Amino acid sequence: MSFIKITEQPSLHEDLEQLSVRSLLEGINEEDQKVALAVRSCIPHIERLVTGIVERMQQGGRVFYIGAGTSGRLGVLDASEIPPTFGMPDTYIIGIIAGGETALRHPVENAEDDTLKGWEELQAFHISDKDTVIGIAASGTTPYVIGALQQARKRGILTAGISSNPDSPLSHAVDIPIEMIVGPEFVTGSSRMKSGTGQKMILNMISTSVMIKLGRVKGNRMVNMQLSNQKLVDRGMRMIMEELQLDEKKAKQLLQKYGSVKKVLDIYNKK
Structure with a gap:
């Protein structure tokens, strides 16, 4: 089977500049429903x-997301949300983007074309076969991502790839290919749209499921969340009030004393 770049196929919607705002929005929404x-x-x-x-991870392993452009930014975003949501240190799920911190806000010329740089950046973390590397590339052809995955896989590291084209070079470079075929983009070739939306959904599924299985959620509550603002403190108090049938004053005292919902619940459950 020959490799087909669906991500570069013409949009199913013509003459976009002539459409009304309502028609544009409905067209984008129509495409998004396919994701x-x-x-x-x-x-x-x-x-x-x-x-x-x-x-x-139960043996001390970590997860690395690696990508370029929109794909890289989404990986960094998902990784950055793990500590506040689940109370895990930022050393467990790590996002790496071609071009580094600058590329989060500005394109870095030729960064994604370097086949060696991705693996060099992974090596800086002393990566081992306990770790997992997930490459993200809508096209499935990004040299920076593929080069890193090939080197990781050679060394017995679990590898996966998230792409929007079937039978791509990325899929052939990994142990677990995740091919999310969303079809042509509303604006031809603009993979920040449906492909990006699907990537975000898949990353949510991966990291959330992993954190639940590692015991970072109780029932359906984020009991390990960082209490970094008043909204989250209030949420934490409500969790304690509901779980332990306590009034607001007592819940607040316990939360201030122990610093996390999980610690409060663990102490009370041992009584």
Whole structure:
């Protein structure tokens, strides 16, 4: 089967500049509705990946997202949300983007074309076979990502790739290919749209499922969240009030004393 770049196929919507605002919005929404179904078809592969990650993280392993452009930014975003949401140190899920910090806000010329740089950046973390590397590239052809994954896989590190093209070079470079085929973009080739939306959904699924399986959620509550603002403190108090049937004053005292919802619940459950 020859490699087909669906991400570069012409949009199904013509003469966009002549459409009304309402028609543009409805067209974008029409395309977005295809994303969840495309992601759903990937669940067996995502399940295999999550299972592998949990096994490795229970032995001290880490997860590395690696990508360029929009894909890299989404990886960094997901990684950055783990500490405040689940109370895990930022050393467990790490986002790496071609071009470094600058590339989060500005394009860095030729950064994604370097086949060696991605692996060099992974080596700086003393990566081992307990870790997992997830490459993100809508096209499935980004040299920076593929080069890093090839080197990681050679060394027995679990690898996965998230792309929007079937049978891509990225898929051939990894243990677990996750091919989310969302079809042509509303604006031809603009993979920040449906492909980016699907990538975000898949990253949410991976990291959230992993954190739940590692015990960072109780029931359906973020009991390990960082209490970094008043909204989260209030949420924490409500959790304690509901779980332990305490009034607001007592819940607040306990939260201030122990610093996290989980610690409060653990102490009370031992009584």
